[in-house]
Amino acid sequence: MTMGIVSDPAAPAAVAEDTRRAERTDRIVGIVQRQGALAVLAVVVLFAVAAFPDFRSFDNSATILVAAAPPMLIALGMTFVILTGGIDLSVGSLYVLGGVLAAWASQYGLLAAFAVPLLVCGAIGVVNGLLIAYTRMAPFIVTLAALLGARGLMRAISAEGSKTYLVGDDTFRRIGNGSFLDIGYPVWLVAILLVLGMVLLSRTRFGHAVYAVGGSEDAAGLMGIAVRRTKVWVYVMSGLLAGLAGAINAAKLGSGVTVLGTGMELDAIAAVVIGGTLLTGGAGTIAGTIAGVLLLGVIQNLINQVGNLNSNWQQVISGGFLALVVVAQTYLVKLRRIS
């Protein structure tokens, strides 16, 4: 754009003005793209506070946060995977599997209740990661197979889904239901893991490798980044977090419910994408993912508040939000590239 003006006498000033404007647009577009979900969340929360007296109460906020804990963990793992340009469809199944395993293992004590689901789900994550990194099969199809395999495994250990293990360990159940400073333990745990995730992503070599692999795998390889190892690790993390989310949910419910979790992976992907992380990899933040998960959680809560509204509207509205956000993002990225 600026090329044509160069011969003009007033060129330097015009060019400078042009660049300034371009930079400004670039900055604004960048902020909207990164913090769009947060802005929408703020608007929705303000509207809810104004319209629904019940929404304001502390209890309700605590309910929203506790309900958002498992999806938040899954979305955290998914953010890492998507940042490398991959996708993990197996997390919904792993979430259920983790819950059933935790409830079953709780009879052997607190440690087993966490260790067994983490080990099994982490192992499935390792298999995902190795297949994706070393055989170059598409992440979509590998994790689709893992979705089926993990669901099969869950059914195999729960007598085809008909047996619901009850949590035998009281300490384990207290972790799901107890609270510290009136905020539930799961929320504290999730908050700690989110902070750890942020530090890992923005302050460590591994985090930079994740961005680099997602930005350009070839370039990352040429820079001497261990592309394959990075890929394996993100799938392991995703599996571990999904298993942990299942364990926490089992602790909360006091049993390993076998019928939950269908479509959980797609909710997580939706939250990550709404949070401004690009599915092509290389760009996105955990802060955005937090806003995305909370946005979906608040919408669900609002729909429950509106008594006469059919709960199925929630899916319609979530789908609509997803389409809106993704379309807006695509245009913002285009705008940024042009200016």
Next chain:
Amino acid sequence: MTETAVARPAVDLSRLRDWLPKYGVYLAIVLLVLYNIFFTPYFLTWSNVRIQLIQVAPIVIVALGMALVIGTEGIDLSVGSVMALAAALIPLYLGYGVIAAIVASVVAGVAVGFINGVLVARVGLQPIVATLALFVGGRGLAVVISQGQLKDVRNPDLIYLGSGDLFGVPVLVWIAAALVLVVAFLVRRTVFGRRLLAIGGNRPATELAGLPVKRVLITVYVVCAVLASIAGLLAVARIQSSDASAVGLLIELSAITAVVVGGTPLTGGKVRVLGTVAGALLMQLVIATMIKHNLQPSTTEMVQAVIILIAVYVARERKTR
């Protein structure tokens, strides 16, 4: 199945590698059928074959559309939701006759496909996200439309579509077979098919060659959604009731599996119509065999996972060579 072929003393390994992804699925079917003939009682009875064909028909129809979309390097997650939408609309319009119900469900398919296509082709979204929006929203809308109720369908014409016979073969199977022929013709003998494959092979080059890429892409997604809506219609006709929250649940996974096992690469540029049918048949046979031998559904799911991985792995080798 496919592993047995690898274990065989190979005369020429590279030729076998070329041959396996193309015809491995047929070989697996033949082996599985032979096994069943010898070890499964009542396998070769007409009533058993009939049940298997009726069960596989909706998956075949959905998988045909999925194969076209995958041929353009895309994916369509919304097919199950389209089936649900079609199912929800049928009871509303059945009062005006069976034609009105069919038109209503197909129109729903066209609408969904058009939205998907516009999001992918014009807005430039990744197919998985574009169709994810309608996957989430579409089924919700369907349940809202049907008010979450299961509705019985008593229209004799519609029931004939689902459980009637023509020349001794279920109408359902005739329809699926006809659609297979139509799609095969579309891919092999029409300009549309050539353009579709060109887009999947190399989209920038196709654009530079001046082909109407966006129009073709939108059409592909519309065709896929219409096929899914037909599958939804037939599912309602077969079970003689419309339950929007259950129809077509997780069928996107079965359809993608059938396409992938049938040897269509996820990277686009190639559509194997008969392979897709064979892929659907193979998965159906696997499930049927395991049920007949009293194996649990959990085992079936794990075996399915392994079959998918083997199929994709075998296809991948050919690509890197």
